[in-house]
Amino acid sequence: DTGVSQDPRHKITKRGQNVTFRCDPISEHNRLYWYRQTLGQGPEFLTYFQNEAQLEKSRLLSDRFSAERPKGSFSTLEIQRTEQGDSAMYLCASSLGTGSSYEQYFGPGTRLTVT
Amino acid sequence: AQKVTQAQTEISVVEKEDVTLDCVYETRDTTYYLFWYKQPPSGELVFLIRRNSFDEQNEISGRYSWNFQKSTSSFNFTITASQVVDSAVYFCALRGLGDYKLSFGAGTTVTVRA
Numbered sequence: 001d002t003g004v005s006q007d008p009r010h011k012i013t014k015r016g017q018n019v020t021f022r023c024d025p026i027s028e029h030n031r032l033y034w035y036r037q038t039l040g041q042g043p044e045f046l047t048y049f050q051n052e053a054q055l056e057k058s059r060l061l062s063d064r065f066s067a068e069r070p071k072g073s074f075s076t077l078e079i080q081r082t083e084q085g086d087s088a089m090y091l092c093a094s095s096l097g098t099g100s101s102y103e104q105y106f107g108p109g110t111r112l113t114v115t
Numbered sequence: 116a117q118k119v120t121q122a123q124t125e126i127s128v129v130e131k132e133d134v135t136l137d138c139v140y141e142t143r144d145t146t147y148y149l150f151w152y153k154q155p156p157s158g159e160l161v162f163l164i165r166r167n168s169f170d171e172q173n174e175i176s177g178r179y180s181w182n183f184q185k186s187t188s189s190f191n192f193t194i195t196a197s198q199v200v201d202s203a204v205y206f207c208a209l210r211g212l213g214d215y216k217l218s219f220g221a222g223t224t225v226t227v228r229a
Contacts, residue, residue, distance in 0.1 A: 033215070033216065033217075040221070040222075041221055041222070042119075042206050042208070042220055042222050043217070043219050045216035045217065048215045055215070056215060058216075103162050104217060106152075106160035106161075107159065108157070108158055108159040109159065
């Protein structure tokens with residue numbers, strides 16, 4: 001399977017703990033995106049990488065959130081001091097490079113539950 | 116700012132009925148891109164179609180068809196002869212030229228009953 005993969009698929013954590021999610025994009029895609037989806041809503045943009053550079057961050061991405069893509073391949077999203085409001089599905093997507101018309105392909109998501 | 120409105124929250128149909136999903140968008144960009152995604156119960160968003168703002172030709176792909184009307188800022192999606200496997204949440208999304216993020220609507224849940 002050469003699609004976008006995410007790990008773990010499910011994460012249950014206690015409030016105040018740190019969590020880290022991983023995303024592996026489609027291999028030839030140099031753009032990578034993180035979105036968050038809460039129940040009954042569409043995905044909301046969090047951040048975007050082109051290669052290893054983080055080019056845009058949403059105001060939804062508070063200072064407890066950090067994302068990296070160190071070698072322009074996989075990416076990690078870390079949430080520090082989790083809160084119950086962080087419970088959501090975290091989706092990763094990737095797309096090809098230079099134009100803006102390329103469609104984004106999504107991974108299966110990581111469902112986070114903060115108790 | 117981009118905005119996508121999917122006014123229908125849920126639609127329930129009996130198998131073989133046609134179902135049309137409405138999508139209305141707002142953008143100040145003159146060039147933009149519209150998308151439809153399907154999210155089955157497994158959770159993964161599946162890309163269905165991309166439409167460029169400068170191409171208003173409607174499209175048919177199997178049982179799926181899309182009606183893009185720039186004059187009314189609408190990009191509607193019809194499933195013909197629905198099947199149980201079409202049961203999913205369908206999202207309409209918009210991206211402006213030079214933008215990277217997708218702006219999604221709230222989604223329409225389609226339930227097809229046997």
